[in-house]
Amino acid sequence: MFKNITIDEKNKDILIKAISKDRINHCYIFVGPTGTNKRESAIEFIKAILCTEEEKPCNKCISCVKINNNNHPDFIDILPTENSIKISQLREMQRKMNIKPYESNYKVFLINNSETMGIPAQNSLLKSLEEPNSRVVMILISKSSQSLLPTILSRGQILHFNPLGRIKFEEEVSNYNLNTKGIEDLYNLSQGCIAKAKYILDNPEEILKFDKFRDYIYNIIKRDYNKVFQFSKWIKDNSIPNEDVLNNMLIIFKNILYARIQVDINEGKEVSDYLTYESIHDIIQDIIDLQSSLKYNINFQLQIERLLLKIQEEK
Ligand SMILES: [Zn+2]
Known part of the structure; x- marks a missing residue:
């Protein structure tokens, strides 16, 4: 198990033991940022269960092949519809839970992006968790544990998927022949999330896109007023997901913050004098707030333009 997937040793151990001892819990909750192989690990685990x-x-x-082809009748993969997991999807799940597995001993439900479930949806899910069916296994994937109700968290086994530390990260990308600067950039851009890093390596245009993104932000900080709306149009034209927009901004402003505090950091130095420590701090908080409001179907473009205009007014 997990031969080709980078996964924390502790998590690997828990999941392998569950399979080898045939003691599979009713509910698992995989928590961690994007690009930490949560879904890849869940699929591997589900394959092993079935x-x-x-x-x-x-x-x-046959079972493994069916999962690889995404047509196993006892594996139900639940993905957000229109940005969130809806209560109707969870009701449908509950209905399916009452039907015996067709081909295996278990029926496995994978709820992706659980952080997008609203409170009513979570309460509906809670019902399924409170009436465990021994043939049912549920795996919830979530970017953060804070977006899930404590009552849900208490009913599942929580596995944390963390970004890699610098040394482990370097080991993982060692066969890509990167120089020190390349590793540094990749680590910053992926924030140590290995699946994200590998995606960037396979899609070098992502790095160019990020450079362009950073240029826009720097020019906005330098009070180039036209850039706010040009940037807003650019992210729309390039279909950059809202989540990525905020992640990139977070990376950029964190670097500016470090440059503001420490003299020997080059990244972000170019613009760090335009902003005070407090205002950089405020901007970072605004980005984080916006991240947590993404699930509420906000008018993202409007919100991001507001934030950028605010950045220009900061001193
Ligand atoms: Zn098999």
């Missing part, structure tokens, strides 16, 4: 061979997952049996 695999019919000794060496699980074998990737050869």
